[in-house]
Structures are given as structure tokens and as C-alpha cells.
Amino acid sequence: MYFKKNFNKSFNILLLRILIIFVFILVSFFIIIPLLPLFLKSFSDNKNNFIGLENFINYIQNPSLTQSFINSLKVAITTTFFSVLIGFIYAYALTRTRLPLKKFFNTFSLFSLYIPPLAVAIGLIYIFGKQGLITQGFFGTIPGFDINLYGFNGIIIGEIFYCFPQALIILVSALNLSDQRLYEAAESLKASPLRKFLTITLPNIKYGLMNSFFICFILSFTDFGVPKVVGGNFNVLATDIYKQVVGQQNFAMGATISIYLLVPSILAFLIDKNFQKNEASLISGKSIPFKPRKNLIVDSIMFIFCSLILILVIGVFSSIVLASLIKIWPYDISLSLQNFRFSNVAGNGYEPYFNTVFMSIYTAIFGTIFVFFTAYLVEKFKPLKKIRMLIYFFSTLPIAIPGLVLGLSYILFFNKPSFSVPFLDFQIFNPFSLLYGTMGILVLANIIHFFTVCFISATTTLKKIDKEFEEVSESLKVPFYKTFLRITIPLSLPTILEIGSYYFVNSMITVSAIIFLYPAKIPVSSVSIVNMDDAGDTASAAAMSTLIVLTSLFVRLIYEFTSRNVSKKSSVWINPLET
Amino acid sequence: MIKKEGSFKYLEIKNISKNFGETFVLKNIHLDVFKGEFLCLLGPSGCGKTTLLRIISGLERQTNGDIVQDGLLISNSPTEKRDFGIVFQSYALFPNLNAKQNIAYGLENKKINKKEIEKRTNNLLRLVGLEKYSDQFPSQLSGGQQQRVALARAMALSPGLLLLDEPLSALDAQVRSKLRNEIKLIQKKLNLTTIMVTHDQTEALSMADRVVVMERGHIAQIGTPFELYENPITPFVADFIGKMNLLKGKYDKKNCVFYYLNNRFLISQNTEYSFLENCLLGIRPEDIEIIKFRKNIEKEENILRVKIKEITYLGTIFRLTVVLESKLEENIFVDVISNQVISNNLKIGDFIDIKLKKEKIKLFESNL
Numbered sequence: 003m004y005f006k007k008n009f010n011k012s013f014n015i016l017l018l019r020i021l022i023i024f025v026f027i028l029v030s031f032f033i034i035i036p037l038l039p040l041f042l043k044s045f046s047d048n049k050n051n052f053i054g055l056e057n058f059i060n061y062i063q064n065p066s067l068t069q070s071f072i073n074s075l076k077v078a079i080t081t082t083f084f085s086v087l088i089g090f091i092y093a094y095a096l097t098r099t100r101l102p103l104k105k106f107f108n109t110f111s112l113f114s115l116y117i118p119p120l121a122v123a124i125g126l127i128y129i130f131g132k133q134g135l136i137t138q139g140f141f142g143t144i145p146g147f148d149i150n151l152y153g154f155n156g157i158i159i160g161e162i163f164y165c166f167p168q169a170l171i172i173l174v175s176a177l178n179l180s181d182q183r184l185y186e187a188a189e190s191l192k193a194s195p196l197r198k199f200l201t202i203t204l205p206n207i208k209y210g211l212m213n214s215f216f217i218c219f220i221l222s223f224t225d226f227g228v229p230k231v232v233g234g235n236f237n238v239l240a241t242d243i244y245k246q247v248v249g250q251q252n253f254a255m256g257a258t259i260s261i262y263l264l265v266p267s268i269l270a271f272l273i274d275k276n277f278q279k280n281e282a283s284l285i286s287g288k289s290i291p292f293k294p295r296k297n298l299i300v301d302s303i304m305f306i307f308c309s310l311i312l313i314l315v316i317g318v319f320s321s322i323v324l325a326s327l328i329k330i331w332p333y334d335i336s337l338s339l340q341n342f343r344f345s346n347v348a349g350n351g352y353e354p355y356f357n358t359v360f361m362s363i364y365t366a367i368f369g370t371i372f373v374f375f376t377a378y379l380v381e382k383f384k385p386l387k388k389i390r391m392l393i394y395f396f397s398t399l400p401i402a403i404p405g406l407v408l409g410l411s412y413i414l415f416f417n418k419p420s421f422s423v424p425f426l427d428f429q430i431f432n433p434f435s436l437l438y439g440t441m442g443i444l445v446l447a448n449i450i451h452f453f454t455v456c457f458i459s460a461t462t463t464l465k466k467i468d469k470e471f472e473e474v475s476e477s478l479k480v481p482f483y484k485t486f487l488r489i490t491i492p493l494s495l496p497t498i499l500e501i502g503s504y505y506f507v508n509s510m511i512t513v514s515a516i517i518f519l520y521p522a523k524i525p526v527s528s529v530s531i532v533n534m535d536d537a538g539d540t541a542s543a544a545a546m547s548t549l550i551v552l553t554s555l556f557v558r559l560i561y562e563f564t565s566r567n568v569s570k571k572s573s574v575w576i577n578p579l580e581t
Numbered sequence: 582m583i584k585k586e587g588s589f590k591y592l593e594i595k596n597i598s599k600n601f602g603e604t605f606v607l608k609n610i611h612l613d614v615f616k617g618e619f620l621c622l623l624g625p626s627g628c629g630k631t632t633l634l635r636i637i638s639g640l641e642r643q644t645n646g647d648i649v650q651d652g653l654l655i656s657n658s659p660t661e662k663r664d665f666g667i668v669f670q671s672y673a674l675f676p677n678l679n680a681k682q683n684i685a686y687g688l689e690n691k692k693i694n695k696k697e698i699e700k701r702t703n704n705l706l707r708l709v710g711l712e713k714y715s716d717q718f719p720s721q722l723s724g725g726q727q728q729r730v731a732l733a734r735a736m737a738l739s740p741g742l743l744l745l746d747e748p749l750s751a752l753d754a755q756v757r758s759k760l761r762n763e764i765k766l767i768q769k770k771l772n773l774t775t776i777m778v779t780h781d782q783t784e785a786l787s788m789a790d791r792v793v794v795m796e797r798g799h800i801a802q803i804g805t806p807f808e809l810y811e812n813p814i815t816p817f818v819a820d821f822i823g824k825m826n827l828l829k830g831k832y833d834k835k836n837c838v839f840y841y842l843n844n845r846f847l848i849s850q851n852t853e854y855s856f857l858e859n860c861l862l863g864i865r866p867e868d869i870e871i872i873k874f875r876k877n878i879e880k881e882e883n884i885l886r887v888k889i890k891e892i893t894y895l896g897t898i899f900r901l902t903v904v905l906e907s908k909l910e911e912n913i914f915v916d917v918i919s920n921q922v923i924s925n926n927l928k929i930g931d932f933i934d935i936k937l938k939k940e941k942i943k944l945f946e947s948n949l
Contacts (some may be wrong), residue, residue: 012659012661014659014661015659035859041947101599111605235643316794324658410945468671468673470669470671470673471673473638473640473660473669473673474667474669474673474734475686476640476659476660476661477660477661477663477665477666477667477735478666478686478687478690478734478738479661479687479690479738480686480687480690484690488675488678489675489677489678492677492788493676493677572677
């Protein structure tokens with residue numbers, strides 16, 4: 003009866019479906035599927051015979067190994083408690099008080115994000131170690147004080163350094179969402195400061211608080227760098243895996259311990275996810291941001307507290323730099339650059355450093371493209387809802403996968419040239435095995451290791467961009483990819499730069515994900531820090547750490563400069579009333 | 582007034598239904614839109630009007646039914662293959678493009694040479710009166726100007742159909758009424774078939790050739806603004822378009838009498854209703870008179886003795902809220918010209934007699 007227009011099939015929707023499925027396959031192969039060989043390995047002996055739960059039973063019956071599990075839990079719980087506490091007080095000072103020099107405290111609080119945990123541990127050695135500045139009373143000028151660095155104490159101090167800024171970032175953004183009107187209403191009802199804190203402040207930040215507990219727990223439960231350097235005889239799961247795999251080539255036991263490391267992390271992840279599900283913003287768009295009042299006592303206490311934290315952070319950093327510049331600590335304290343030659347260290351010279359820089363650049367470029375595109379497909383379109391939800395879930399998972407576990411699972415997955423199909427005498431070529439032994443696998447491991455934070459930040463930004471832009475484009479017959487390039491990317495540029503710099507800095511400082519993966523012909527600097535420290539060449543390790551920190555800071559400076567330019571350019575788009 | 586001579590059905594909506602799982606959003610919608618017509622979908626929030634608009638655009642897919650546009654079946658066509666332009670409530674202007682670039686966005690994707698795009702964009706800027714603002718970014722424009730850019734952008738590809746989703750609700754009252762006239766003028770000038778969604782009955786009545794009143798997923802009534810106001814066919818339409826008092830009672834068809842509590846009202850309406858029980862008498866507040874003097878009251882018909890409960894000043898008129906002594910909770914609204922209230926010195930608590938104009942009384946079936 004009517005002319006049926008023969009154009010019901012849309013090329014764009016087809017393309018979109020293909021892209022979503024393609025991304026789904028990629029995230030499956032990079033995140034989920036590599037874990038399978040790890041699980042299989044934990045049920046096998048080293049000759050790949052299936053032995054059921056024997057590895058797990060052996061593990062439980064070995065008192066020194068079970069002790070590590072308890073030690074890891076102790077470290078994680080203690081670190082989490084102190085990191086969140088310090089992070090909360092610092093964040094509270096930044097957001098809810100009239101702290102003097104706020105901008106300064108704000109900038110430098112995140113300084114320790116650029117110091118690899120390995121380097122923090124090395125810095126601690128120079129302050130609290132046997133020959134440390136404080137232990138020896140500044141080269142004997144004042145009475146010394148020994149805190150027994152090697153062992154539990156050292157690990158806790160190092161982990162707090164590492165975890166506290168992570169908690170701080172989350173808590174600052176949680177505390178920033180506030181509504182002055184709620185406090186005014188409470189005041190008009192004569193509520194005490196404590197009551198206001200318990201009934202307004204705390205309920206408002208409970209999701210952020212929970213999230214910071216979760217992040218600190220996982221980071222400190224699974225960290226390898228700090229316990230490796232200052233752990234002494236205090237064994238934790240992460241160092242055990244390293245010893246089993248690198249020391250004894252016992253992959254089966256390494257895989258088994260990985261499961262013991264993975265399960266609590268995944269559990270914490272699921273608890274947090276379940277908790278965050280109920281999150282509903284208590285702060286409406288009309289809310290008026292909280293304006294702290296002057297309070298001499300509180301402001302002074304906060305000033306002293308924040309200053310102490312910063313002095314420690316800067317002290318650790320300075321001691322790393324100092325150690326790298328001093329000829330032979332503590333016997334010849336004249337300054338020299340000889341530690342920066344790296345000539346006597348396995349002959350690799352500057353190669354590990356440049357490898358790491360290139361690895362970080364590749365990670366920043368490919369990681370940012372991949373993560374942003376994934377978030378875009380998940381967030382902006384309607385087709386294949388179930389698959390998009392799965393991609394979302396997979397993308398949030400890497401934060402719960404410890405770097406060592408990721409690295410080990412990547413070895414087991416990517417070194418297989420082919421898979422055998424169960425029950426059939428049939429082999430499938432594994433195309434991803436081509437990456438094995440190349441820089442590619444290091445870049446991929448880094449991209450996945452830090453995927454979740456980048457993915458969440460991309461998603462958050464994309465959510466803020468009006469969904470109707472895509473609909474308008476459709477009505478104007480403009481294909482989605484043109485709108486993506488011309489509208490979505492320019493509007494997201496600040497976040498894209500942020501993700502790139504996050505990837506760069508973290509790839510510079512990471513050790514756990516790549517320590518099993520780096521090919522012998524591609525040495526990387528964080529591994530060489532471990533090796534130099536193992537060989538007793540701590541000064542060179544400090545020198546390499548200094549290089550890493552300075553490079554990260556330099557890139558961060560470039561980022562700040564670029565993003566300031568971008569925001570200057572885009573300021574004309576933003577309504578002056580909103581800023 | 583409904584349709585011009587020779588105008589034809591441009592858009593046919595046939596038996597459209599939409600449900601999300603178990604819940605029905607739209608149920609069996611039938612609607613014809615004529616070429617060059619300005620049609621409003623009017624209803625309270627949640628009535629399905631925006632969903633219907635999105636189904637017409639293809640941004641949402643119907644569960645059942647067909648859409649025919651200009652003789653072509655488009656029920657399953659993707660959005661990008663349909664012939665329409667749309668303006669959203671938020672305008673959705675691209676913030677990083679200036680006014681001119683926003684308008685040209687769809688044109689640049691076509692294989693048209695740059696001169697032609699330039700010419701067409703300038704024409705559109707002139708049409709909406711923004712020639713001077715072509716280089717401004719959306720954030721530098723006022724709400725009304727942004728709205729005009731969105732309108733020009735929607736018209737850039739010369740669509741056969743213009744869809745407006747609450748286009749004026751983000752603007753303040755003065756700009757809104759000015760833009761109402763402008764949109765209407767442009768629409769008539771281009772003879773552009775237009776469907777606008779709104780929840781504002783004043784907007785619908787002042788702009789539309791025909792209004793579709795929607796209620797909980799179905800069409801309650803379609804008609805010109807005049808028809809809807811004068812002859813609403815359901816109590817919902819009666820009370821949504823303007824204000825109407827609804828009194829529940831019984832109707833005696835033989836004698837043309839409506840019984841409300843102890844009162845009887847004569848009805849002149851020649852109604853086909855034959856029921857007796859459960860019927861609603863409807864009368865608009867302006868169709869009730871205040872009887873000042875009690876002389877010869879016995880001879881008057883349709884009189885009620887009421888007490889004034891509230892007096893609300895609305896400018897040229899006062900709206901009185903009155904109640905019967907026997908039924909204090911049921912409010913009746915009466916609109917009175919301001920001078921009358923002042924000269925009679927009406928106060929809260931006064932008793933007055935009101936008269937329901939016989940010829941203005943409507944009767945509705947009550948489903949309560």
C-alpha cells in the first residue's frame with residue numbers, strides 16, 4: 003500500500019555493533035581470559051599434570067607461607083586504617099577549614115604519587131635504615147634513634163606513603179560535594195559541631211570513605227615494591243610469589259599464592275561495588291558549596307598536621323635525591339654524579355631508563371585511545387546493552403587484580419603459541435602470543451593494570467556530555483564517528499590529557515605488573531632498581547629512582563601547562579555564570 | 582481552521598503502542614498530521630507525549646504499529662534515514678562550535694560546496710534574526726538566542742517535519758511569549774509541518790492549529806484550541822485545558838434536571854447521555870455569576886447559596902473559592918471581575934448566591 007523505503011538497514015548502526023563486539027573481544031582477552039591459565043596452573047604441578055587442590059593444601063600446611071598471608075592482612079589492615087585516617091584529616095583541612103597556604107598544601111600533598119613505592123622504601127632506608135640520617139643522628143651530630151625499619155614498621159610507613167594520596171584524592175572530591183544550606187539548617191536547629199559532623203558530613207562522604215578503604219586495602223595488600231626493599235624477614239604474599247616464580251621457577255606455587263592474593267582483593271572489590279550501587283547523590287544541583295569559617299584553633303592544628311605530613315613526604319624525596327648525589331654514604335659524603343652512570347650495574351647503563359620512558363609513552367598513547375574509546379562505546383550508545391554492561395564490568399575489574407597476578411597470568415597466557423581445545427585433538431593459534439617477548443606485552447600489561455581508574459574518569463566525563471548531542475547528529479544525518487571527532491573529543495580533552503599523564507606516570511613507577519614480563523633484551527628501570535637494591539648498590543637504585551621521579555614530574559608539568567592552555571582556549575565555551 | 586484547502590495527510594501514526602516490560606507508555610495511538618499543520622502534543626508529565634515524539638523521530642522504537650511519512654512507510658527506518666529536524670528542551674547546542682558552525686553542522690556532512698553552505702547558513706541566521714551573533718559560542722548567547730540557533734540548526738537540512746520537544750520551557754516568561762510568536766511565524770512562512778510537545782496549555786492553545794491532549798498513554802481528545810476549550814469530551818480534558826468545576830450527582834434525562842445534593846439544576850445541553858447515576862456536572866469558573874440582590878430569587882434557576890472560603894487576586898479578575906455549608910470540603914471556583922468584588926465589598930466568610938449559567942453547563946460520564 004505504501005512505498006516501503008528500502009533503507010531500513012543502517013550502515014552506522016552495523017558499524018557500531020561491530021565496534022562494540024570488537025572491544026568486547028579485546029577486553030575479554032586482555033582482562034578475563036588470561037586469568038584462566040592462572041587458575042588452571044594453580045590446580046596443576048609444574049609438569050602440567052592436574053593435581054586438584056594439592057597446591058592449596060600444601061600451602062596451608064606450610065607454616066611459613068600461611069604466616070605470609072596473615073602478615074599481608076596485618077599490613078593491609080594497618081595501612082588502610084592509617085592511610086584513610088591521615089587522608090581524611092588532610093582532605094578535611096583542605097576542604098572544610100581555612101588552612102593557611104591551602105594551595106601549597108594541595109599541590110604538594112600529591113607529590114608522593116610521583117615517587118615509586120620502591121623509591122619510597124629506598125628513601126626510608128636513608129632516613130631510618132642502619133646508616134640512616136635519623137638512626138645515626140645526622141651523621142652523628144645528634145643522638146640517633148632506631149625505629150627498626152626492616153620488617154613490619156618499614157612496610158607500614160612505606161605503604162602509608164603510597165596509599166595516603168590515593169585516599170586523599172577520593173576524600174577531597176567526596177568532601178568537596180557539600181551543601182552549605184544543610185549546615186545552616188542544622189545550625190538554626192542548634193545542632194552541636196559533633197552532631198553536624200555525624201549527621202551531615204559523615205553520611206555525605208560514606209561512599210567516598212568506603213571507596214578509599216577499598217583502594218588502600220587492595221594497594222597495600224598486594225604491593226610488592228615496599229616489602230621487597232624494606233621487608234627484611236617479614237614475608238608477605240607478594241614477595242612470596244616473587245620468590246616462588248623468580249627464585250625457584252615454581253610457577254604452580256606462584257599461581258596458587260596468586261589465588262590467595264586475588265581472592266581477598268576480588269572480595270573487597272565486590273563489597274565496595276555492592277556498597278556503591280546504592281549511591282544516590284544527596285547533593286542537588288542547586289546546592290551551595292560549603293564555605294569554611296575561620297577557627298584559629300582548628301586551623302592551627304590542621305596547619306601543624308599538614309606541615310608534618312608534607313615534611314615527611316619532602317624529607318623522603320630529598321633523601322632519595324641526596325643519596326643519589328652522595329659518593330659513598332655515610333663514609334664519603336661529598337657530592338658527585340657517579341651514581342648516575344649506572345656503568346657498574348649489569349652493564350645496562352641508561353638502557354632501562356629509556357626503555358621505561360618509551361614504554362610509558364606508548365602506554366599513555368595507546369592506553370588513552372583504548373580506554374577512552376571503550377568508555378565512549380559503553381556510555382553513549384543503545385545497541386547491545388548486555389554486551390556493553392559486560393564491557394563495563396570487565397573494565398572495572400583490573401583494579402582488583404594485583405599487578406603480580408596480572409603479570410603472572412600474562413606470562414601463562416601469552417607465551418602459549420596455541421590453545422588446545424578440551425576433549426578434541428585440536429589446536430588454535432593464539433595471535434596474542436606474538437606480543438610475547440616484545441615491548442608490546444609490557445605496554446598492554448600497563449594499560450590493563452591501570453585501566454579501571456582511567457575508565458571511570460572517562461566515563462564520568464562522557465556522562466556529563468549531553469546525550470542529546472548524538473541524537474541531534476543522527477537527526478542531522480551526521481554519522482556518530484564525525485561527532486565523536488568534532489564534538490566529543492574536544493569537549494573531553496582535559497580528561498584525555500589527564501588520563502594520558504596518569505598512564506605515563508604510573509607506567510614510569512610501576513614494578514609489579516612487569517617484573518615477570520619484561521624480556522631480557524628489554525630491561526626496565528623499576529626492575530633494575532630492584533636488582534640494584536638486591537645487589538647492595540642502593541645509591542644507584544636511588545639515582546634511578548631520582549630519574550624516574552624527575553621524569554614523572556617533568557611530564558606532569560607539561561601536562562599542567564598544556565591543560566591550562568586547553569582550558570584557556572575552551573573557557574569561551576563555558577558559561578561564565580557556571581565558573 | 583483545522584486544515585487548509587487541499588492539504589493532505591503528511592504523517593500517519595497508525596496504532597502505535599510502546600511498552601517497557603509490563604508497563605504501557607503508549608497504547609494504540611492513531612493520529613494524522615496534515616501538511617503544513619502545527620500540532621501540539623499536550624499532557625501532564627508521564628502521559629507519553631515525549632515518547633511519541635521520539636518514536637516519530639526514530640530515537641525510540643515502538644513496540645507495535647506503523648508510521649507513514651509522506652506516503653512512505655518509515656516504521657523501522659533508522660533515525661538518520663528519516664526526514665525531520667528536532668529541537669530539544671536542552672537545545673543540545675555543541676558548546677565548542679559557534680552559532681554559525683552549529684547551524685552548518687548537518688550541511689557540512691552533505692556533498693554541498695562551501696559557498697552554498699555559507700549562503701544557506703546565512704539565510705537561516707537571518708531567518709531567526711541572529712546575523713550579528715554568528716561567531717558567538719552558545720555560552721555567550723542568551724537562552725532565547727540559543728533556542729533560535731537550535732531552531733535554525735533543525736531547519737538547516739530543509740526537513741519535511743519539524744519536531745519540538747518542550748522548546749520553550751527553559752526560558753523565562755517574557756522571552757517565551759515572544760518566541761512563541763516567532764516560531765509560529767517562521768512555521769507558517771515555510772509551511773513546515775510541525776509537532777511540538779508541551780505540558781503548558783497556554784503555549785499549546787496559543788501556537789497550535791490542533792492540539793492532541795494525552796492522558797496516561799492514550800489520546801484523550803484532538804481538536805482546535807477553541808473546540809477543546811468549548812467542548813471538552815472528558816472531565817480530564819475539561820480540567821486540563823483551563824479550569825472546570827466538576828460536581829458529582831445524578832441526571833434525569835427526561836426532565837433535563839441534574840441533582841446535586843439537595844439542589845437541582847436545569848440543563849439546556851442536548852445530551853445523548855441517558856444515565857441517571859454517577860454523572861458529573863462541569864462548569865467553568867467564569868460561567869458562574871454572583872447574584873447580588875436576593876429579590877425574585879425563587880424565579881431564578883440554578884442558584885446555589887455558598888460561603889466564601891478564599892479570595893485570590895489574579896489581576897483583572899478575582900478567583901473566589903466557595904463552599905456549600907453542607908459540603909465544606911468540596912471547593913467551587915468562581916471568577917469574578919475585580920470591580921465587582923471591590924464594589925460589593927466581598928469578604929471571606931460572606932454568604933453569597935451564585936448562578937450556574939444553564940447554557941454553559943456540561944455533563945460528563947463519571948467513572949469514579
